[in-house]
Amino acid sequence: MRKNPQENAETHSRVTRRALLLGGAQLVFMGGLGLRMRQLQLEQADQFRLLAEENRINIRLIPPARGQIFDRNGVAIARNEPAYRITLVPEDAGDVDEVIARLASLIELDPGELEAAAAEMKRSPPFLPVTVADRISWEDLSRVAVNTPVLPGVTPEVGLSRFYPMRGDFAHVVGYVGPVSDYDLSKIENPDQLLRIPRFQIGKVGLEGKMEESLRGKAGTKRVEVNAVGRVMRELDRREGQQGDDVQLTIDQGLQSYTQARLGDESAAAIVMDCNTGDLLTVASAPTFDPNLFVEGISVAAYRELTDNDYRPLAAKTVQGTYPPGSTFKMITALAALEEGIAFPDHTVWCPGHLEVSNRRFHCWKRAGHGHVNLAQALRESCDVYFYELALEVGIDKISAMAARFGIGERFDLPMSGVAKGLNPTRDWKRDVRGADWVVGDTVNVSIGQGFVLTSPLQLAVMTARLATGRDVSPRLVKSINGVDTPQPPSKRLGINEAFLNEVRRGMYAVSNHRRGTAYGSRIIEDTNRLAGKTGTSQVRNITAAERARGVSRNEDLPWNRRDHALFVNFAPYDNPKYAVAVVVEHGGGGSKAAAPIARDITLQALHGGQPPLEAYPAKDRKRIEEQQERLQKLVPGRNLTRRDRA
Amino acid sequence: MSYLEYSVKHVPTGPSKILHFNWALLLLISAVAGVGFLMLYSVAGGSFQPWAEPQMKRYALGVVVMFMCAMVPIWFWRSVSGAAYLGTLVLLVLVEVMGSVGMGAQRWIDLGFMRLQPSELMKVTLVMALAAYYDWLPPRKTSRPQYVLIPVILILIPTAMVLRQPDLGTSILLLTGGAIVMFAAGVHWGYFTAVISMGVGLVFAVFQSRGTSWQLLKDYQYRRIDTFLDPASDPLGAGYHITQSKIALGSGGWTGRGFMQGTQSRLNFLPEKHTDFIFTTLAEEFGYIGAISLLALYMLIILFCLASAISNRDRYASLLTIGVASTFFLFFAVNMSMVMGLAPVVGVPLPLVSYGGSAMLVLMLAFGLLQSAHVHRPR
Numbered sequence A: 001m002r003k004n005p006q007e008n009a010e011t012h013s014r015v016t017r018r019a020l021l022l023g024g025a026q027l028v029f030m031g032g033l034g035l036r037m038r039q040l041q042l043e044q045a046d047q048f049r050l051l052a053e054e055n056r057i058n059i060r061l062i063p064p065a066r067g068q069i070f071d072r073n074g075v076a077i078a079r080n081e082p083a084y085r086i087t088l089v090p091e092d093a094g095d096v097d098e099v100i101a102r103l104a105s106l107i108e109l110d111p112g113e114l115e116a117a118a119a120e121m122k123r124s125p126p127f128l129p130v131t132v133a134d135r136i137s138w139e140d141l142s143r144v145a146v147n148t149p150v151l152p153g154v155t156p157e158v159g160l161s162r163f164y165p166m167r168g169d170f171a172h173v174v175g176y177v178g179p180v181s182d183y184d185l186s187k188i189e190n191p192d193q194l195l196r197i198p199r200f201q202i203g204k205v206g207l208e209g210k211m212e213e214s215l216r217g218k219a220g221t222k223r224v225e226v227n228a229v230g231r232v233m234r235e236l237d238r239r240e241g242q243q244g245d246d247v248q249l250t251i252d253q254g255l256q257s258y259t260q261a262r263l264g265d266e267s268a269a270a271i272v273m274d275c276n277t278g279d280l281l282t283v284a285s286a287p288t289f290d291p292n293l294f295v296e297g298i299s300v301a302a303y304r305e306l307t308d309n310d311y312r313p314l315a316a317k318t319v320q321g322t323y324p325p326g327s328t329f330k331m332i333t334a335l336a337a338l339e340e341g342i343a344f345p346d347h348t349v350w351c352p353g354h355l356e357v358s359n360r361r362f363h364c365w366k367r368a369g370h371g372h373v374n375l376a377q378a379l380r381e382s383c384d385v386y387f388y389e390l391a392l393e394v395g396i397d398k399i400s401a402m403a404a405r406f407g408i409g410e411r412f413d414l415p416m417s418g419v420a421k422g423l424n425p426t427r428d429w430k431r432d433v434r435g436a437d438w439v440v441g442d443t444v445n446v447s448i449g450q451g452f453v454l455t456s457p458l459q460l461a462v463m464t465a466r467l468a469t470g471r472d473v474s475p476r477l478v479k480s481i482n483g484v485d486t487p488q489p490p491s492k493r494l495g496i497n498e499a500f501l502n503e504v505r506r507g508m509y510a511v512s513n514h515r516r517g518t519a520y521g522s523r524i525i526e527d528t529n530r531l532a533g534k535t536g537t538s539q540v541r542n543i544t545a546a547e548r549a550r551g552v553s554r555n556e557d558l559p560w561n562r563r564d565h566a567l568f569v570n571f572a573p574y575d576n577p578k579y580a581v582a583v584v585v586e587h588g589g590g591g592s593k594a595a596a597p598i599a600r601d602i603t604l605q606a607l608h609g610g611q612p613p614l615e616a617y618p619a620k621d622r623k624r625i626e627e628q629q630e631r632l633q634k635l636v637p638g639r640n641l642t643r644r645d646r647a
Numbered sequence B: 001m002s003y004l005e006y007s008v009k010h011v012p013t014g015p016s017k018i019l020h021f022n023w024a025l026l027l028l029i030s031a032v033a034g035v036g037f038l039m040l041y042s043v044a045g046g047s048f049q050p051w052a053e054p055q056m057k058r059y060a061l062g063v064v065v066m067f068m069c070a071m072v073p074i075w076f077w078r079s080v081s082g083a084a085y086l087g088t089l090v091l092l093v094l095v096e097v098m099g100s101v102g103m104g105a106q107r108w109i110d111l112g113f114m115r116l117q118p119s120e121l122m123k124v125t126l127v128m129a130l131a132a133y134y135d136w137l138p139p140r141k142t143s144r145p146q147y148v149l150i151p152v153i154l155i156l157i158p159t160a161m162v163l164r165q166p167d168l169g170t171s172i173l174l175l176t177g178g179a180i181v182m183f184a185a186g187v188h189w190g191y192f193t194a195v196i197s198m199g200v201g202l203v204f205a206v207f208q209s210r211g212t213s214w215q216l217l218k219d220y221q222y223r224r225i226d227t228f229l230d231p232a233s234d235p236l237g238a239g240y241h242i243t244q245s246k247i248a249l250g251s252g253g254w255t256g257r258g259f260m261q262g263t264q265s266r267l268n269f270l271p272e273k274h275t276d277f278i279f280t281t282l283a284e285e286f287g288y289i290g291a292i293s294l295l296a297l298y299m300l301i302i303l304f305c306l307a308s309a310i311s312n313r314d315r316y317a318s319l320l321t322i323g324v325a326s327t328f329f330l331f332f333a334v335n336m337s338m339v340m341g342l343a344p345v346v347g348v349p350l351p352l353v354s355y356g357g358s359a360m361l362v363l364m365l366a367f368g369l370l371q372s373a374h375v376h377r378p379r
Helices: A005-043 A045-056 A096-106 A111-123 A138-146 A167-174 A182-187 A206-210 A212-216 A253-263 A292-296 A300-307 A326-339 A375-381 A384-394 A396-405 A427-434 A440-447 A457-469 A498-513 A545-550 A591-608 A619-635 B014-020 B023-043 B052-071 B074-100 B118-136 B145-164 B168-185 B189-208 B219-229 B238-252 B278-311 B315-339 B357-375
Strands: A057-062 A076-088 A130-136 A154-163 A176-179 A201-205 A220-226 A232-239 A247-249 A268-274 A280-286 A349-351 A354-357 A360-363 A371-373 A478-481 A532-538 A565-572 A579-585
Touching: A005 A045, A005 B168, A005 B238, A005 B278, A005 B315, A045 B238, A076 A096, A076 A138, A076 A167, A096 A130, A096 A138, A111 A130, A130 A138, A138 A154, A154 A292, A167 A206, A167 A253, A167 A280, A176 A206, A176 A292, A201 A206, A201 A212, A206 A212, A253 A268, A253 A280, A253 A591, A253 A619, A268 A457, A268 A591, A280 A591, A326 A375, A326 A384, A326 A396, A326 A440, A326 A457, A326 A498, A326 A532, A326 A565, A326 A591, A349 A384, A354 A384, A354 A440, A360 A384, A360 A440, A371 A375, A375 A384, A375 A498, A384 A396, A384 A440, A396 A440, A457 A498, A457 A565, A457 A579, A498 A532, A498 A565, A532 A591, A565 A591, A579 A591, B014 B357, B023 B052, B023 B278, B023 B357, B052 B357, B074 B118, B074 B145, B074 B315, B074 B357, B118 B145, B118 B168, B118 B315, B118 B357, B145 B168, B168 B315, B238 B278, B238 B315, B278 B315, B278 B357, B315 B357
Parallel strands: none
Antiparallel strands: A057 A220, A076 A130, A076 A154, A176 A201, A220 A232, A247 A478, A268 A280, A268 A579, A349 A371, A354 A360, A532 A565, A565 A579
16 A cells, blocks of 8 residues: 655654654653652752651650669668560561470460460560560579570560568558559559550559659650661660659668567557657558569459458558557646646545546546556556546646647658548537537546547657657658758757656656556666656457446457557657657557567667667566567568579 | 655664664663662662562563564564554453452463563553554544544553553553554544543532532542542551652752662651652652652653654654653653652552563563664664
8 A cells, every 4th residue: 555655744744743742741741740859859858858857766765763762771672673574576586486485495484474475466566575574583584695596586684673672671661663554644644654664663652652753763765766667776866864863761771670570460560760850760560561562463362361461461550550549648638737737746636446527437447546646656557547637627628739739630741651640639629520519528538548539650659759858859751862861840849848748757767667667567777778658558449337347358358359459658768868669559458568568679679779788678588588589580681682582 | 654665775684783773762771770770779778689689680681672672673563563462452351361260369470580461561562553553544534533433442442451450550551652642643633622621521520519419429439539639638548658758759858868878768668669659769869869860861761762753754663652652751750740749649660760570571672662663764
């Protein structure tokens, strides 16, 4: 088929025209592309470069080391121990089951932990590490570390975990830490980002909880380069955080540990306070528990055992427990009466063993009565009727005003959980809370520390310290934070006539040193370390007339939880008071028998800064005391306990 | 003018054909391919594996294919155009049938050393068939409706089949590439104007009908169109790729972040960084200068091809050249528009740069035909 040459030329020129048109259109389009590049790459470059950096850089938190807690001499009470664990990155491991099987041949793996790890692996992306073994020993860690070539994806890791080397001895004061729970987070208004770190530990109770903010410290940050799926490629830079503040307690570990051992399995509390500074040297509550259990995560069974125990091991009885002070309150009644001029040294009262007040008979503990007693004798022998008589004349208003000056009914600001206010009853209080008018019988009851009045062991210790010094000393638990002493305002005089105070102190001296004193059996025979105290036995029940008639009032015949509380307060040395001590033994029976010996032993330990010589004890007790000292010595932890000793 | 009409004695024969080769074009192609090797090396984190080395081998094979095609006289290619088109169509049907008969969604035929996608091959054979058709058709009949219908059918059959796969990118390339050959062949303006205005009208109607009683599409289809047209409305889904791509481009600035310093691609923020989105890596690492240079290389290739087409007085040869050049243009124009956020993401690779065997070999084959046309042009 031949074509017309002219038509050929014509068609060719048409193709040329159209080709040029197409080429032109394509060039225009390419020009458009070039302009778009210019717009993106030059005009918006800064904005996009910023976005690229944001993509690439991720800020990670570095948890700070928690502040440590020391006793007044620098003994570690709460410290951070390296916690070893094994993590596995499933992606790097390849055959996860094989790697875990090899791991199991090296160290013991917990099946429960493995199950949790397997579940976590399913949930999280394969490049994220999963913990397969937690809290393993250094030996196990090393065993894994040297075998890493055959354990792909396995990393031995070192973190920090709280450890309480003194175990139960500081459990109630210091409390414990635990992993942040959802409940914790819900309570905090604006939670620190740190709290969102898995397994991050925060203080739950006690000082750990109360001083959480300063103990925690500030998180550091590190900038890491991540890829699109969040895998960390490298670290760019890091800004170290600020570690938590170290806290130094006023407590003396040696004395605290001794006291804890001395209290043993009794349900009891004991406080030793420096009379002059208010420093709390011992704040012991028994029975106790090992706070380390809570750090690691306590088992349900172990926790039940603690909560179901009648002796309430979890309670800090020193500050949370409130008890009728019993006869230890008599000094307050006496001072109120002295100040009112109702009592004076030679003023005597006839004690027939009971007192009729508005048709009700109030008994003295001594059924036969004390006969004629003056103030010193009344304190020494704890005559109740003497104080009934004083109270009837003084009235409740003066008594509770005096009690308030001695810290009863006051909530002291200590960084411990649930510091109780106690109860210093007044007419107003009874009307507002009980909806009834104050009656004279109430006053009679309060005069001997029964009835409405409730005090914590801490308040009793403060009261005793104030009696000993005549100054308004306040308790202090934290000596310094990060080496900076916590301010303690200087104590002021209580404004009570020194003669009156001396009168009361003399009575207390007689309690412990006079042959007829209620705590004569628990005296100190060193002349420089004489002890002045007061026993207390507080009823937790009313003795009915029927019971009295039957004569069933012997404590030993009653079930434990209905027996009397035994109390003892004292200061020593008598002529130069250094320490105030308060001991409460729940349902322990009489104060002279159950509480006074404990208080005496603790006081001697405090005065001697350790084991006292046997010569300090009355000669006939020395044999028994020596045995007791030997037994207790084994229970008091040494000062260099490590994690390994625990296992 | 057809090959039957000029004396072939002026056409070089034997090894002397090499001398008449369009060397400049080969040089430009090699330069672009070189850019590809460099980028594939970079996105692999400074390694020839897994992409750069296979790509180089394929390019070497592609150059051999190109020379072989170029040595064969263009009139041979013209005479097998129809058969090539039909053969490719059969292959397309074959993969379609195999795909539906339990071999999974397989769209390729395994040749042992590579996987051939018939849809890729169709881009070339369609252009060949159309060029042969217009070479056969007396020019005055070009715009008659019945003769316009034939190429339209030739284009629509493979387009529809590829669209079914579904491969939107390739079907757009087939449709537009075919239309460009028809336009170059001289089909009357009116047809193009009519089709374009009908298309615009249809789109307009679809969008206008939204929310009315005569709504043309289902609601979910509209929503799909929305995210397709505006990926930014779905920043973590469809919009994620394009956002990351723009970030990579934009952070390049004038001179880029330096070879192998692109954080976006190195840290895997970029999707398909070695295939469809490889341009973003180039733009991130070599900046505006690098990106515009690649665009300039592409432009030169287009210009050389068009110059060759215009200077070739043979109708088949020039239409083929225009068709191949335009398909090539469509490749990079669609790809670049896509990664720069000007067009929806449809899955078109960057020609000669993106990693991929079929596309590379088919392009080299097409350039071989172009070279053949150039070598055997009437003198």
